[in-house]
Amino acid sequence: MKTRTARRRKPDANGGPDKLWQLRLYVAGQTPRSQTAFRNLNRICEDHLRGRFSIEVVDLLEHPQLSKGDQILAIPTLVRKLPKPVRKIIGDLSDTERVLVGLDLRAPPREMTEAKASGDGGPS
C-alpha cells in the first residue's frame, strides 16, 4: 500500500510507526466550517492512522489564551503535536491529498511541489 510505505518511511525517523499521533484541532465556535474540518480529520485519521491517534479539539472562543501557544491565526488549524516536528494545516481539511502531505503521511506530488515552488518561492 502506498500509504503504508509512506507512513513507514517518514514516521520511522520520528520514533517508529507505532508512536501515538497527537493532533489538535483549533476551532472558534461550532461553525459549519469547524464541523466540516472535524469530520474530515476524523475520516482521514481513521483511514491512515487507525488506532494510533488522538484528537483534541480546542475552541478558542472558550479558551482564547490558548491561541498564543501554537501561534494560531487561521481557523480551523490542525496542529500535529506529535510526532515532531510540529506541523500546521489550515483550512477545513477538505483536500485530503494536501492533508496527507501536510501531515507527512505522503510525499508531496511533483506538480504540487512545482506549483508551490513557482508560486511563493518554495517551502522547505
Add this chain to the structure above:
Amino acid sequence: MKKTVPNSPARAAQLPKCPTGIQGLDEITGGGLPRGRPTLVCGGAGCGKTLLAAEFLVRGAARFGEPGVFMAFEETEAELQANVASLGFDLAGLVRRGKILIDHVHLERSEIQETGEYDLEGLFVRLNHAIDSLGARRVVLDTLEALFAGLPSEAILRAELRRLFRWLKEKGVTAVITAERGRDHLTRHGLEEYVSDCVILLDHRVHEQIATRHLRIVKYRGALHGTNEYPFLIGEAGLSVLPVTSLGLNHAASTRRISTGIARLDAMLTGRGFFRGSSVLLTGTPGTGKTSVAAYFAEAAARRGERALYFAFEESPSQIIRNMRSIGLRLKPSVRRGALRFHAARPSLYGLEMHLATMFKEIVAFQPTVVVVDPLTSLLVAGTESETKAMVTRLIDFLKGHQITSLFTSLTHGGHALEQSEITISSLMDSWLLLQDFEGNGERNRVLYVLKARGMAHSNQVREFLISNRGIDLVDAYIGPSGVLTGAARAAQTAREKVEALGTQQEAVRHQRDLERKRTALERQIAMLRSEYEAEKQEVWRSDEQAGMRQRVLTAERTELARLRQADARTAGDGRGNSKPERIR
C-alpha cells in the same frame, strides 16, 4: 485655523482625535490620529514605522492613560523592547504594570499547509483576548503584511483583512497598522484600500549622501491636516516631527536690548545693541572676522552673567578659544564657569533634522540667553535649499519663542554679490551685519556695515573693522572726495591732513606774531608822537608865559607912565568901556 481656536464649534464637530504624544505629529494632524479608527503607517524598510507605532502606544499608556496592545508580526517581545529602549521608552516596565501587552505572532510558512477554506478567526480571538485583558484603547499591528508572506490564499486574506479593520472600528480602539511601501501603491499589498481614515507615509531619502526622514499625511478623512512633507527624526527621546510653520508668528517682541560686546557696534545700533530675542545674521567673506564678532557677542553675554551657547560647525572649541586669545579675548574662564558652552559637530556628521534635534536638545538643556551658530552656511550644505530654509525658520521660531538672541554667521564668496540662499535666509533675520574687505594699495582691510536692523535707527555708515591683539575696534573709515579710505590709505590720508592742519596752525601763529609786532610798532609811534606833542605843548605854554610877562611889564610901565602924567583915567588894562585913554591919545 483650528489650532488657534481650539474651542471653536467647528472643532467640536470634528472627528474625535487620539493624541499620539509624538512631538510635532499632533500639531500637523490637529490633535492626533482619528480616535477609534485604524490608521495606516506605510514606508520603506528602516524608515521608523515600528518606532512610530511603539511611541504611539508608549505615550498612550504612560501619558494618556490608554493601555495598548502591540501585536508584532516581525519582532519578538525581547527584540522590540531592546529596540525601543534606545529611545528611552520603558516598554518592559509598562508591560510589567499591565499597561502594554506585546503579542508576538510567529508565522512560519514552511510549517503551514493549506487544505481548504479558512478564516482568521484565530487572530481575531487572540487580539480580542489581548484587548480585553487590559482594557486596551490602542492597538498596533506591526507589520500586518507579514500575513501575506505567512499564509496562503491571498483572496481569503484580503477578505479577512477587510473584516479585521471593520472589527477594529467596532471595537472602538485606535489602531496603527504598519505596512511596507510598495512599488506602485502606498503599500505592497494595497492595504490602503481597507484603511480609509488616515494614511501616513514615512520616507527615508538620501540627498547628497545625507539621509533625511520625512513624514507626510497622505489622507486624513474628515479633518484638516498639513499636507506637506515634514522632516522628522528619531532622537534619544523618541520621534519628533518638525512642522515648519507650527509655531506661527506670534512670539512676543522684547524691547530690551542686549549688547554686542563691541562698544562701537552698539553705538551703531542706537547705542544699545540688538533687541533681546532677535535674530542676527552676520555675513562676510572669508577671513573678515565673523567668528571674532560672534565670540565677542557670546563672551559679552557670559560676562553679564547670562549663558551663551556656541554651535561651532567648522572649528573645534579649543581652536576657537586659542584663536580668540590671540586677539585678546579670553573665553576660557567663562567656559570653566559654565557660562559659555561650545557644541561642535561636523555638518556632514548627520542630516539636518538630526542637527536641528541636537541643537534643540542642547538649548533646552543649557537654557542659554544667547545662541551663536557659526557658520550657518556650512550647515546649509547638509540639505537642499528649501529644507535648510525650513530648518532655519524652525530654529529661529524656536529661539524667538524662548526669547533667545541668536547670531548666525554666514560665509559669502567674495564680491558684493549676495548669494541667493542668503537672501532667502536674511528675510528671516531681524538684523544683518555685513563684513567685507576692501582691497587697495596692496592691502586688504575689513569694513563693517549694518545692512538692516529692524525696529531701530541704525547707523548707515561704514566702519573700519580692526582686529588687533587688543581686540576688536571699529573706527570711522575716511570718507572723502577720493572715496572710502581704509587701512594704511586712511592713515596716510589722516597724516596728510594732520600736516596740512599743522601748516595752517603755524601760519596763524605767524600772522599773530606779525600783528603783535605791528601793534608794538604802532604803540611806539604813538608814544613818540605823544612826546612830541608834549614838547610842543611845553613850548606853547612857555611862550604864553613870556607873552603874559611882557604884558604885565608893559602894563606896569604904562601905569607908571600914567602916574607920572598924573592922569586920572584908568589904564587900558581896566577895560574897553573906558574910551578915555584913546581919546587922550
